[in-house]
Amino acid sequence: MESIIIHPKSKKQREALQNFLEAFNIPFEPSPYNPEFVAKIKESEQQIKDGKSTKIKTKEELKAFLNAL
Structure with missing residues (x-):
């Protein structure tokens, strides 16, 4: 069988998908982003907004x- 990667855009979507998978007894593995990685991305986005690019x-x-360099 193959895997499907799903990218919910909100907490509401994630919860609905999780409830659906649980209701149909479909195994899944939540995989959160590394918090350090998320912090670096947010910092980079702010630098772009500040014109530091x-x-x-x-x-x-x-x-x-x-x-x-």
């Missing part, structure tokens, strides 16, 4: 950016 549009810009 670099936009790279061409291969030349990418090469220059990488060479400067």
